[in-house]
Amino acid sequence: MPTPTRQDCADSADDDTRAAILFVVDDLGDSARPADLGAWIVVESTSTRISLLRPYDEPVDGRGMGVMDDHDSRVFELLDALPSSGEAGWMVTRSGPCALSLDPAPLSPAIVQLDGSAPPDAGSPSLSLLVTEWACNSGRDAAGRVRLISLDETDDTVSIRVGVEPEDGAQTCPSNPTTSFVVDLASPLGDREIVDGSLVTPRPLPTGSPVVID
Incomplete structure (x- = not known):
């Protein structure tokens, strides 16, 4: 939107x-x-x-x-x-x-969550995310097509904005599984808040569980 x-x-x-x-x-x-x-x-x-x-x-x-x-x-x-x-x-x-969000064009929007199976570590300079593609993709994940649009780090927050490169050709629309995606930070996370930068009013990223569809 x-x-x-x-x-x-x-x-x-x-x-x-x-x-x-x-x-x-x-x-x-x-x-x-x-x-x-x-x-x-x-x-x-x-x-x-x-x-x-x-x-x-x-x-x-x-x-x-x-x-x-x-x-x-x-x-x-x-x-x-x-x-x-x-x-x-x-x-x-x-x-x-x-959720009122910024247009990621030419990329497609995605649901972005923290990976509950690999929660953020204050001492780590990386974050494990789960990305779910909004667009139809015939029930496949978005491996190799997730793109980091922006990463803004301050003393208090880490703002992440992610999109997905659209798949070529016609696709059917069963639910898409999540795709694991790691973001490298400039410095260890510490006690900074991780927020969704794709939203007009950024909010903390929720935590999700990996989803695999056979």
Whole structure:
């Protein structure tokens, strides 16, 4: 999810955007208008697509994947024929929690965790990570394609940003296993906090367990 470029609240958006939000429906034709419009921010508004974000008070693992989501999201699109009526109208096409993150293009995003089987050692100048590719990869890991985008070290924190080089060709979409990835530091970790630098608001990296899919 890219960084928001607009900061309009949904309840004070322009007339066309507000009308679309008020009358949007789901695929059954029921109203999909978000409650409490003043809490939602319009981050995209075109003649055919509207995107909203609502910040959470506290990050939550909204998808049960070890990713701490900090926003709720809604995407509405103008369709020529709604499934429920066959008439033109606005329908919600995506909704749910998300972690507001920086775009890693041309790399693909990934879930990054500390390796629970090799936890950080204050005396070690390296960190063992688990990287899970977001993109479809036919159930294979991302071995050889994990890339360190940035490593920023201060006296208090180690900020890590990782992406995955996309696989060539068409891929199917079973769950991807984790890929082990080691990051070398300029000096031993010490008591510094390890944070996810891919997030707009960096937070400590969670700890995960290696996943292997046969």
